[in-house]
Structure formats: C-alpha cells, structure tokens
Amino acid sequence: MPAPRAPPDTTSFPAGESLENQATFLVRYAILAPSSHNSQPWAFAVTEDSVLVYADESRRLDVADPDGRELLLSVGCALENLVVAARRFGLEPTVEYGASEESPPSGGDHLRHVATVRLDSAGLTDEGAVQTELFDAIGNRRTNHRPFEDRPVAESVLARFEEYAATDGLGLELVTDPTQRREIATLQTRADEHQFDDPAYRRELGHWIGTGALGASWLTARIGQLAVSHLDIGEREGRKNSKLVTSAPVVAVLTTESEDVPTLLRVGQVFERVALAATSEGLAVHPMSQILEVDEFRTELTALLGLEDQTPVHLFRIGYAEPGSTRTPRRPLEDVLR
Numbered sequence: 001m002p003a004p005r006a007p008p009d010t011t012s013f014p015a016g017e018s019l020e021n022q023a024t025f026l027v028r029y030a031i032l033a034p035s036s037h038n039s040q041p042w043a044f045a046v047t048e049d050s051v052l053v054y055a056d057e058s059r060r061l062d063v064a065d066p067d068g069r070e071l072l073l074s075v076g077c078a079l080e081n082l083v084v085a086a087r088r089f090g091l092e093p094t095v096e097y098g099a100s101e102e103s104p105p106s107g108g109d110h111l112r113h114v115a116t117v118r119l120d121s122a123g124l125t126d127e128g129a130v131q132t133e134l135f136d137a138i139g140n141r142r143t144n145h146r147p148f149e150d151r152p153v154a155e156s157v158l159a160r161f162e163e164y165a166a167t168d169g170l171g172l173e174l175v176t177d178p179t180q181r182r183e184i185a186t187l188q189t190r191a192d193e194h195q196f197d198d199p200a201y202r203r204e205l206g207h208w209i210g211t212g213a214l215g216a217s218w219l220t221a222r223i224g225q226l227a228v229s230h231l232d233i234g235e236r237e238g239r240k241n242s243k244l245v246t247s248a249p250v251v252a253v254l255t256t257e258s259e260d261v262p263t264l265l266r267v268g269q270v271f272e273r274v275a276l277a278a279t280s281e282g283l284a285v286h287p288m289s290q291i292l293e294v295d296e297f298r299t300e301l302t303a304l305l306g307l308e309d310q311t312p313v314h315l316f317r318i319g320y321a322e323p324g325s326t327r328t329p330r331r332p333l334e335d336v337l338r
C-alpha cells in the first residue's frame with residue numbers, strides 16, 4: 001500500500017542517539033527521490049556507521065528499461081538525497097561504489113548491492129558542504145508534466161547545473177536553440193508512437209498505474225483512453241509530449257562515456273542535484289525517457305547533439321511552470337529497510 005510522501009520534520013533528527021539511528025532517519029529523505037514510473041527500485045541496510053544501498057531488480061521495468069539503466073539512475077537519485085541529507089545533519093558522507101563481500105540481506109535475492117555510504121560522525125571536513133537550499137528542496141521537488149512558460153532560464157543558473165555535471169566521464173548538454181528543440185520534439189513524437197504501439201509497454205505502464213505509484217495523475221486519465229485505440233493514444237501522446245518539449249526553454253541531456261553501474265549511479269546523483277537546485281530556483285523539471293528507450297531514436301539523438309565519445313543516458317526538460325498538482329506516493333520506510 002503506497003504511503004503519502006512527506007519529508008520528516010528536521011527537529012525529529014535523533015541527534016543524541018546512535019549513528020545507526022541517525023542513518024535510518026536519513027533514509028526517509030532518500031526515498032523521496034524521483035524514479036522511473038515511480039517504481040522506487042531501492043532498498044537500504046543500515047549498519048553502525050554506513051548505509052548499504054541496493055538496486056531492487058524485481059522493480060525493473062522489463063519492457064521500457066530492459067538493461068536497468070533507468071533503474072540505476074533512480075537509485076542514484078536516492079543516493080544523492082542521502083548524501084545531501086547527511087551533510088545537512090553534520091555527518092560527512094563518503095560514497096563507495098560497487099558491491100561488498102557481504103551476502104544479500106535475507107529474502108533479498110533480487111537486491112543488488114551497488115553502493116555504500118559511510119557516515120563520519122566526527123563532522124564535516126568539507127568547508128561549505130551543507131547546502132541547505134538543496135536539502136530544503138528534497139521535500140518540495142516534484143516532476144512537473146505541465147507545459148512550461150516561454151521564459152528563459154538565467155545563464156548563471158545553467159552554469160551551476162553544468163558545474164554539477166563537470167565530473168569524470170559525464171557530460172550535460174543544455175539545448176536552448178529552438179530549431180534543435182523542435183528536432184528533439186519530433187523524435188519525442190516518434191518515440192511515443194513507437195512505445196505506445198507496443199502492447200507490452202502499455203501493459204507495463206498500466207501495471208505501475210494500477211499499483212497507485214503514479215498517483216491520480218494526468219497520466220492515469222490519459223491512459224484510460226487506451227481502451228479506445230492504442231494507435232490513437234500513441235499519436236496523441238506524441239503530439240502532446242512534443243508540445244511539452246517545444247514549450248521548454250531548456251532540454252537537458254546527461255551523457256556518459258560508459259554505462260557501468262557506478263557511472264549510472266553518478267548520473268542519477270547529478271540529475272537529482274540539478275533537480276534539487278532547479279526546485280530551489282523555482283524551476284520545474286520533467287524527465288522524458290521514451291527517446292532513450294528505443295535504440296534507433298537514441299542513436300538519432302546522439303547524432304543530433306553532435307556527440308562523438310558520449311552517449312545520451314537521461315533527458316529532461318527544465319523551465320518555469322505552474323506547480324504540478326500530482327503528489328506521488330512512496331513505499332513505507334519498513335518496505336525498503338533490510
């Protein structure tokens with residue numbers, strides 16, 4: 001049963017208690033992260049000084065995301081929330097990517113250990129590491145499916161996003177040119193038509209809607225129309241999404257040289273950091289994955305962006321918009337703690 005999402009009250013941080021109790025408290029911020037179809041494909045085990053982070057393979061979108069790329073991006077988003085929250089409460093986090101020798105938790109064959117966050121209670125050594133505005137955005141961030149306003153995003157804000165992505169092997173393309181955005185919109189239309197034409201894709205989406213994961217959202221209402229004719233839906237989705245792309249002053253694309261587990265987790269972290277910073281700036285963010293889910297369109301996007309050594313792995317639009325009304329639910333904490 002999904003639980004309503006709400007960030008914990010900061011005053012209930014168990015300051016005088018064990019590091020283990022404090023780490024458990026931080027996980028409540030991790031689970032507010034975005035995830036593909038709100039699948040929340042993560043689990044956490046808390047030890048006396050660390051949080052072990054798991055990817056839950058049983059929650060992978062087998063049709064939309066057979067390679068588990070979106071799954072790892074989603075886990076990366078949760079990882080970033082954990083890091084930001086740890087700093088807020090004065091704990092120095094160190095992320096180690098990769099599996100430990102430890103066996104999966106009991107009943108957890110579908111859980112893959114992908115990272116460990118070590119927490120140092122001696123306090124932060126990194127000057128200025130507490131970025132309160134990022135932390136405060138964790139509870140306010142939402143995916144916004146509305147059309148965006150015709151209003152540019154300040155260069156200084158975009159420069160900050162670029163700074164977040166300026167890390168080994170990662171890239172961030174910020175597309176503002178109207179012609180290029182129109183070309184991406186055309187690709188979006190074709191990708192939507194392709195995906196919605198696939199009964200397995202629609203069944204999978206229908207499954208996640210059925211769990212209540214996407215809330216009473218615009219998507220729920222529109223998918224109801226599938227009963228009429230799936231081809232019509234594909235065209236309509238394509239047209240609407242294409243307009244959403246062209247309405248956005250910025251189409252952002254995160255790119256990588258490789259797609260190993262640590263790299264994809266880091267991309268998820270960068271995306272979430274951008275999404276939190278955007279939220280604190282009053283900007284809306286909306287990931288749109290269909291182009292990247294189909295090899296043919298992903299290759300076309302790579303060419304359109306003129307990428308040579310990098311491949312696009314995550315696409316989202318950024319801009320100003322009325323706040324979205326959807327509040328997506330979250331799995332209860334006890335479901336994700338091992």
Ligand SMILES: Cc1cc2nc3c(=O)[nH]c(=O)nc-3n(C[C@H](O)[C@H](O)[C@H](O)COP(=O)(O)O)c2cc1C
Pocket residue numbers: 032033034035036037038070071073074077141142143144145213214286287288289290326328
């Ligand atoms: C890797 C990834 C891919 C996503 N792809 C899409 C997408 O294609 N279309 C969309 O509307 N939302 C997409 N989302 C947003 C999720 O649907 C959203 O995060 C989830 O429903 C939870 O809602 P919230 O972000 O408002 O908390 C994606 C999110 C992530 C992390």
